[in-house]
Amino acid sequence: MIGAIRIHSFGGPEVMQWEQVELPPPGAGELTIRQTAVGLNFIDTYHRSGLYPLSLPAGLGTEAAGVVEAVGPGVSGFRVGEAVGYTGLPPGAYAEKRNWPAERTLKLPAGISAEVAASSMLKGLTAWYLLRRSYRVQAGDPVLLYAAAGGTGAIVAQWARSLGTKVIGVVGSPAKAELARAHGCAETVLGKDADFVAKVKSLSGGGVAVVYDSIGKDTFMQSLDCLRRHGTMVTFGNASGPVEPFSPMELVKRGSLHLTRPSLFDFIASKADLDAGAAELFGVIGSGAVQIEIGQRYALKDVAQAHRDLESRRTTGSTVLLP
Secondary structure, X not given: OEEEEEEOOOOOHHHEEEEEEOOOOXXXXXXXXXXXXXXXXXXXXXXXXXXXXXXXXXXXXXXXXXXXXXXXXXXXXXXXXXXXXXXXXXXXXXXXEEEEEHHHOEEOOOOOOHHHHHOOHHHHHHHXXXXXXXXXXXXXXXXXXXXXXXXXXXXXXXXXXXXXXXXXXXXXXXXXXXXXXXXXXXXEEEOOOOOHHHHHHHHHOOOEEEEEEOOOOOOHHHHHHOEEEEEEEEEOOOOOOOOOOOOOHHHHHOOOOEEEOOOHHHHOOOHHHHHHHXXXXXXXXHHOOOOOOEEEEEEHHXXXXXXXXXXXXXXXXXXXXXX
């Protein structure tokens, strides 16, 4: 038996329960991973609330790191005691141990700790597909980045700066503006600023090349207004709820804009893409271009409080849950 967080209904943080569950030996192609650090991500709240429905009862969590405890039949290339990490679906990372497909498991390079891996794989691979695949930023591009002081935002801002872009970070307070600038934002704008669009256009010289918007419904139209002609809108999160239906003519009126609504798991569906993204991510972390800031740590059993803090914007940087 192992300890794990389970939900039996959708709702607020209170629906998460610490339970003892059976963990069978690893099946064909699987590893048993003893998890020493688990990542916390906004998608976890979407699974918990039912915005992204799961079959109940269900586990939560989409990334973790630890060591290989057992190797299933047919697995080669991994050994017991090896440091590994993973991110992916189905959820279930909120647990002391987990069986996971070997081909979806990443070996951690020297110098990448379990805590760094668990707090950066989903967020870091998100940064990778945003900057390198959804819209491939170029040196000199002005970029608008929401939640710039958060875990994903901190990685995107640092990585984008290393590529020569000018990052304008959207933040919720002056204190978070300081964090965002420390992470690589050249400028910051308060999300509730009455002159938000005008300030972004002034700072970007007429409009940004790309908007990376993780907020969703509440910011979608103003984000479109911040783009230059032929700019790209990347709406990749639903912190305020999903974007409501709109007419494609809104893109025409603002200068023949491009729009994409991507998801990480479509960019790492193949092992080749997963390995390529991880190699770039671990490379920029290893080089020092991107530093992973772990803003807070919680015991895994206290994950309800972690969710409350995340949803109320009381967290900064990445968050680690410790089994």
